[in-house]
Amino acid sequence: MCKGGRMRTVAQQRGEASTRRMIEATRALLAEGGLTAVTVAAVARRAGTSNGSLYHRFGDRQGLLLAVQDSLLTALESEAVAAMEEAVVLEPQEAAARAVGEALRLFADYRPVLRAFFVEGQSIDAFVDRNARCTHLLAAQAESLLVERLGMTPTRAAAVYRVLFSVGAAQSLFTEDQMRQGPVAQDELAAVLTRLVSPGGQ
């Protein structure tokens, strides 16, 4: 009984490690070439597994992409919630700067993910629900910080959140040179957004 339980665990662990490799391989392919770069063969090759075990685990390419979407958006949500929990205990001005810094960091870290699922995958029905669950969770979290810690009205918090979200979306969609001639200084962008988020200017 005990031995059987243990053996099952080892098999499970192998399965989980293999699943993680497949998801990691998909993430790397998304970063390199977006959704079209993700084929079952390319993921299997990169994860060092067979097409068969990928089909066995995820059903088909769409099943794989949905699992990866859920895994990566869950990771993004956890990081965002953790960042907000750290910010909420700070003094208001510091909380504003921290929240903006973390938002910009998350936009940059998750650029390929946001681009693949929110931009490229925007009109693919299968992705729509999970995308909306993610944006709604992030909005609710961020707006509650803006209201509770920075003293904004809910309507003001919604407008400020929309601006922050837009900056992330545009960065996922465009290169610097597609937006204006030459890059924008990141510390200046952070300063502008921190001013937007800061209390007292309503």
Next chain:
Amino acid sequence: MCKGGRMRTVAQQRGEASTRRMIEATRALLAEGGLTAVTVAAVARRAGTSNGSLYHRFGDRQGLLLAVQDSLLTALESEAVAAMEEAVVLEPQEAAARAVGEALRLFADYRPVLRAFFVEGQSIDAFVDRNARCTHLLAAQAESLLVERLGMTPTRAAAVYRVLFSVGAAQSLFTEDQMRQGPVAQDELAAVLTRLVSPGGQ
């Protein structure tokens, strides 16, 4: 000579009117269904002309789309420049509010155009140069207003412009519900952006 000149002019006028109808038909189709809705047959039907005269005028579908891109982005640029020229003579606080209001209006009016050429057409080589010429012109105009009238440093103006551009880009790409649960009050969004643009808070 005079008569010949006059006849040519009438023929030219007919040609120009027909060209305008084709461009207007394309704009309407873009608004309804994006780039994929624009086919030579659909444009000809809507403009009340033949496929043949459309091919004669534009060469092919890509020629038509490039002409429409140029026509619509030129119109956007003219409106933006005119709005900025009106804003630049106002008192700073009023100039800020006016510039933001006009930017939000242009984003809304040109949503189908921005979506078709900047979002859908982003990776289509033929559109890239004209898109960049448009964004660079808008950036240069807006940033010069921010520097000359609102007293910002050039680096601050670049960051503020980036934020405004992002709001327009996100509105072109996403529905309200894809960004957060429920729409953002437009007057609140305008207030938040006006604060961003206003002098004195640097």
